[in-house]
Structures are given as C-alpha cells and as structure tokens.
Amino acid sequence: MPAPRPSLANEAAHWHALQRQGGVTPEQQRQFMKWLVTSPAHLREYITVSRVASELSDAVRGMAVDLDALIAAGPPAADDNVVALPVRRRPPPPVASRASRRHLPGIAAAAALLLGVGVVGHLAWPQTRHYVAAHGAPRSFALPDHTVVHLNAESELSIRFTLLSRRVELSRGQASFVVAEERRPFAVHAAGLEVRDIGTTFDVSLRREQARIEVAEGSVQIRGDSGQGRLLADLRAGQSAHIDYRDQTVSLRQQHIDTMTAWWRRRVVFQDEPLREVAEQFNRLNRVRLQVDDDVAGALRLTGNLRGDDLASLRTFLDQQPSLHTRVVDQRIHVSSRSAAETSAKQP
Template structure:
C-alpha cells in the first residue's frame, strides 16, 4: 500500500498547498475588485469632467405668444414671441441654448455655473438678470442687473455690468454700449419701445409678432427714425399708425403681407 499512498500524495495537494492556493486566489480576486473599483472611479471622474447632458427639454413660444418657466434650480426664464429654448440637465453646470428668439433670465444663486449659449456665443452668469436675443444679426446680450461674461469661439471673455449690452457673433464681440434696462425688458410687459430706432430695425421687431411678412418697398426708408411705446398685442394698429408718424404709405396684400413705401 505504501507505493500507492505515495503516488496518491503526489497527485493530491497537501493541506498547506491548498491553503496557499486559496490565499493566492483571494489576493487575485481582491486585485480584480480593486482594479474594477479604480476603473469605475476613473469612469465617474471622466463623466464628471465631460459634464454630459443626461436630459434635455425644448420650450417654444408661438408667434405673438410669451411664456414664463421656472427652472429646477429656482431660476426663471421668460420667452418672447417665436422663441425656442433648450434646457439641458447636466452634472456640473446649468446650461441652456437659445436656439432662436429672445429670452430673459433671472438666475438663482447656486454652486453650478449658469450658462446660456446661442450661435457659438456663451453667456456665463455671475449672479444677475439678463436678456439674450438671437436672430440673423447675431446674439444681443443685455444686462438688467448684476454681471455676466460673454465669450465666443475665438474671442476673449468680455465682462458686462448692469445697463450694458453687446452684440456678438462669428465675427467677434462688438463694442459695449449703454442701455436703458427698462427699455430692454419692455417686451416682458407686452410693449415695444423705440427711441429713434431706424425703421429698418423696427421692422425686424414688428415682424416677430406677425406671421405674414412686413417689409420695406424702398431701401432708403430704412434710415427713418421711429420713437414711442406700443402694445405688442396690437401690432396691426402700430402698422396702420406708421403713415401718421412717418412719411410712408402702406400696401396690404390679400395674404396679410404689408409693403411700406415712401410718400412722393
């Protein structure tokens, strides 16, 4: 039996060998768990740094409509006529994109930065109330209260204080100008306010409140100046009033189109 016992001992591991193997397996398992935990931490860190949007919400207003929304952080956004705002839920920041139109923001203080983007322009809030308008002329940023930082893809950061405004776009950021905050926010009270505004620019504002086109029939009329405050709910009355306050005449089409000509 001795030879068979010796052969069996050679084939079956000893108690010490089994204990050593168990310890080795436990160490390998702990190493795998540690590596997995490290990988999860690195992944979580990468996600935190990238700050991806895990949910988006699109908010729109129709032509002639205004809307007010309260954001999850307590901030408030007021949308002007024909506007589209995209609200993004992110880990490290509060980000919104003004796809088109105009919006006013009253920002609640929080640890996460509040950022509004449009046409490659970024507006970073520093505790403030401000408006952003996005159209074919670029992005118009106006500060009603507090401070914001405005930057573009290839432009340095510009800081704006209360009562300041800039227009920004692909070409860069224009000159900072002074504005009347009450005039900038008149639309939030259902008003259009003009103060010696060129008619060409006023027509752009008027157009936003009606579906059918309104345009100048003669380029020279664009330099005429329009002043006064008017109700946005009575845009047609404003258009009808133009010949009484400017040397122009109107031609209305059956489809609602309005063409403005000069008086000869």
C-alpha cells in the same frame, strides 16, 4: 486620513470633468455609477472635487434615514424615484466579519447619498428639455432649478442640467433669464457665444445680423467660440452688448433696465434701430404682417415704445415719419420710402 492614491484622484477628476462638460452617454453614466459605488473611498474622493455633491451630502445628512434598514431593504421598486445600488444580493453570513463591520458605515454613507440623489434627482442627473414659443405666443416658465425664463414668440431653446453645470442653448429668437442662485454655473450658448451668469437677470436676443445681450441685474461674462474663445465683454446691470455674427466685434451701450424687460409685457421698444428689425419684432406677435418694401425704408432708424399688438398705433407712428408711406393690402401693412412709393405710382 491618508491622502488618496494619485490614480483614484485622477479617476474622480475625470468623472467630475465629464459630468461638467455634459453630453454623457447612458453607457458612460452606468460606468460612473459602477465606479462611484465600488468603495466608500471613491465616493469620498468624488465629493472633494464636486462642489454640488457636497451640497447634496449636506441635504442627506439632515434626512431622517434608517441606513441599516435602507441597506437591508435591497433595491426599490422600478417606479420609485431612487437610484438602486448595483450590489449582488446574497444571504448574510451567520457572523459578519470584522472587515464587513468596518466598511459598513462607509457603504451606508454611499447609500444615503444615492438615496438623496434619487430624492432630489433634478440636481443630480443630466436633464434635457426643449422649449418652443410659437408665433404670437410668448411664454414664461420655470426650469428645474427654479430659474425663470421669459421666451419670446418664435423662439426656441434647449437645456441640459448635470450634476455640476446648467447649460442652455438658444437656437432662435429671444429669451430672458432670472437665474436661480446655486453653486452650479449657469451658461447660455447662442450663435457661437457663451454668456455666463454671475448672479443675474439677463436677456439674449438673436437678431438678423447680431446677437444682443442685456443685463438687468448682476453681471455676465461673454466669450466667443462657444466659451473657449477670448472674453468679449464683461457686462454689469444697465449695460448691453451688440455682437456681430461675422467677426464678433462688440458694441457696448448703456440702456435703461425698464426698456430691457418691456417685451415681457408685450411692448416693442426700439432705440435708433432700423425699420427692418422693428418690423421683425412686431411680426413675431401678430397675424397681420408689417412688410418693408424697399431697402431705403428698411434702413431708416427709428426710436419708439409701442404695444406689440396695437397695429393701428404702429401704422400711425410710421405715417408720421416724413420719409415713409404705408398702405394695407391683403392683411399686410406695406411700408416703403416715399420716393419709392411715388416712383411706383407713376408707372403705368
């Protein structure tokens, strides 16, 4: 088979890159489809630059499809989950030309691939979805590719899946991902960072002053500038990275895997963390709020492992700290440093 002309290879590479980057407009998608079905050569060249298209092609080859009947049937009903071929329907000539017979297998292959795209559309076309977990209501769900997401309370994310990529935007809160294995790359974008999966279970948490990425299985690569910047960290299972929002300085730590996933079971685990951040973890789960009343108390670093909905145990834990004082006022647990509490008590 002769090599494809350079212009055709460039066109295929252009569409490949556009689909991979995401953000394809409806008009661009129509132009892509028009280009794809123009000739079998276009389809063949696109397959050579598309790893996932080859996966779809393999699936279609295993389908029991009568291609001649498919072509003769014309466009399907509007509510069918099949992509229609944009071909003008004309009465067939009495005798098909030799050129028509020669191109029929290629056109049939294109029709079969497009049928496969319709059947397994979640792999082929851009999909956008938005997920929110409300206050006190963490949730777990599966994405269209069967990736399992654990979304913490007061958290929000969006996805965009295309033919060649799987992109997640975490806009607030915390989410863990048990990533389904397939050829399309999976990346999470959050706070100007890109976390790229390499066969992984990992967690991304947007805290007050830093982003935290923890890996329970496999590995991830973290880059700045939404994936266009330098490599900030290459994490393996049992490692975490704390990345400052201001200058993207990175602090690497070893962490027990059970600790990373404890919040899936509504446990709040903290290790040498300031009280103000511990309070935020409890507050996203409970109606009764934990309010830190002074900076000295908020900066106190604590280590513990408590049930997220057990506020009585939380208050007992805080009262056991020599430098802290708690009191309950108007459905709030106020916690302050003892020095601040004593000063307040002396004031008239």
